[in-house]
Amino acid sequence: MLVLVAPGQGAQTPGFLTPWLDLPGASDRVAAWSDAIGLDLVHYGTKADADAIRDTSVAQPLLVAAGLLSATALGTFAAGAAGSPGAVAGHSVGEITAAAFAGVLDDTAALGFVRTRGLAMAEAAAVTETGMSALLGGEPEVTVPHLEKLGLTPANVNGAGQIVAAGTMEQLAALEANPPEGVRRVVALKVAGAFHTHHMAPAVGTLQKAADGLTVADPTVTYVSNKDGRTVATGADVVARLVGQVANPVRWDLCMETFQQLGATAMIEVCPGGTLTGIAKRALKGVKTVALKTPDDLDAARALIAEHTTPAV
Helix, strand or coil, X not given: CEEEEEXXXXXXXXXXXXXXXXXXXXXXXXXXXXXXXXXXXXXXXXXXXXXXXXXXXXXXXXXXXXXXXXXXHHCCCCCCCCCCCCEEEECCCHHHHHHHHCCCCCHHHHHHHHHHHHHHHHHHHCCCCEEEEEEEECCHHHHHHHHHHCCCEEEEEEECCEEEEEEEHHHHHHHHHCCCCCEEEEEECCCCCCCCCHHHHHHHHHHHHHHHCXXXXXXXXXXXXXXXXXXECCHHHHHHHHHHHCCCCECHHHHHHHHHHHCCCEEEECCCCCHXXXXXXHHCCCCEEEECCCHHHHHHHHHHHHHHCCCCC
């Protein structure tokens, strides 16, 4: 069984969209999306520097667009069809990409919603100078109480010995000076705020208003939510979770537990792949993985699809 996953903010790098725009029809498609949401995705995905694409209001639509574009290059993922994944999931903003994979939102609606999300979260992040840092190593039962003592939130519990802390820059500086026992490194992330914490609460109301105007369908493939790792059966529940998720922790560790329970044997991470694949290699032993970084990775991904999904009749 194949799981298709989408990465979250921080996975973007300057120029990462460039090779994907050489695929047939890709440039026109991204240009149409850019017009629809009022953001030049082509420019930001090809020419903008690291600081420009670190901007939350830019990074989030760019990541969703890249995920949709790279998944399309793999082929059609119709429910029950040959080559369809058994489940989909996304990390943080990647959940919106996954909602489009599952047919909950169409591509344009997903991009419009993520544009609103990025702007609302950027506005919330501007209130107080905040950020996020990844802790590598350590045990959750030791790390989490240490973070809470410093006033930080364990905003991403990713599994495989990785927790991401979020809070004010002063709190993060205190963490770097005094990391929890067992933590090997504290790495500042390329994000512009303390996402998935109470600092993002102002964005929730804005997203709810945007969600009220969406046309939503029930998932056509198993959708795994990073709120709690549970599968979600209705489109309304998926969208409700997308709204609340911006101010609540990401539990990717529980998503991976669900993948195992569902019988996952393979995982493909859409562009810009790498982060979730690295975690899976440590936490999902025996599950084969492919990360879509450039179109050169498509052949390996298609081979994985052929091996781990229902064959064409």
